[in-house]
Structure formats: structure tokens, C-alpha cells
Amino acid sequence: MTASERTTFESGRTADIAALESTLAVAWLEDNVPAAGEEGSSCETTACTTSTHCCGTSTPRTGAYVNPTLENICVDSTGNLEYTLLDITYDHVCGSGAYKMAATMAATAAALYSLA
Numbered sequence: 001m002t003a004s005e006r007t008t009f010e011s012g013r014t015a016d017i018a019a020l021e022s023t024l025a026v027a028w029l030e031d032n033v034p035a036a037g038e039e040g041s042s043c044e045t046t047a048c049t050t051s052t053h054c055c056g057t058s059t060p061r062t063g064a065y066v067n068p069t070l071e072n073i074c075v076d077s078t079g080n081l082e083y084t085l086l087d088i089t090y091d092h093v094c095g096s097g098a099y100k101m102a103a104t105m106a107a108t109a110a111a112l113y114s115l116a
Contacts, residue, residue, distance in 0.1 A: 025086055040085060041074045048074035058083045058090035 001009065034040040036049045043055035053074035060069070075083045075092040083090040 028086065039075055040070075040083060042072060043074050044072035050074065050076075052076055052078050054092075054094035056093050056095040058092045061089050061091060 033042075036046075039053065041048070043053075048055050054077040055072060055074055058070040058073055058075060070083070070085075070090060073083070073092075075081065075094075077094060081092040081094070083092050
């Protein structure tokens with residue numbers, strides 16, 4: 001191989017490896033969904049079941065080879081709001097979903113009703 005051919009081969013191989021790693025990571029994630037109460041569990045339709053967790057969005061830090069943003073997951077809110085999965089560190093931001101707004105409104109209504 002010439003130097004030019006070798007460079008082309010290596011850059012193509014790097015892209016192939018990255019694509020394979022991404023595919024394997026997605027498959028692993030589908031087979032290893034965290035159970036309710038565990039960090040990384042879904043809070044898309046129900047609230048986090050652990051009182052120290054908050055529901056929100058985790059965004060991978062730059063340099064991660066798998067880059068999906070993880071939405072509606074429970075992460076420990078007592079620490080530095082980081083979530084690590086497959087050696088990728090995510091920055092977590094606690095957010096408010098529609099169900100949280102409904103739960104807050106229900107709690108407010110209950111509190112107002114109890115005052116009357």
C-alpha cells in the first residue's frame with residue numbers, strides 16, 4: 001500500500017469501528033434497561049421512585065463515541081448531577097415533564113383544599 005492508500009484505509013477503518021461501537025452500545029442499552037429505582041431508570045410516564053433522584057435530561061460530554069442525549073431518566077440529585085454509562089459521562093439537568101406539572105398541580109390543589 002502506498003502512504004495515501006494507507007491513510008484512506010485507516011480513516012475508513014476508524015469510521016467503521018466507531019459505527020460498530022455505536023451499534024453495540026445501543027444493543028447493550030436495549031438489553032440492560034435499569035429497573036425502577038435505579039439510576040438511569042425511565043421517568044417518562046411515572047415519577048422517579050427514589051426520593052434522592054430527579055427526572056431530567058442527560059447530555060454526553062464532548063469526546064463520547066456514543067452521543068445520544070438521554071431524556072426522561074432518573075439520576076441522583078444529591079451529588080454533582082453526573083451519570084455514567086458505558087464509560088461515557090453525562091451531565092444531567094433536572095427538568096420538569098408534563099406528568100410532574102400535573103403532580104405539582106394536584107399537590108397544590110390538595111394543599112389548598114386542606115386549608116379550606
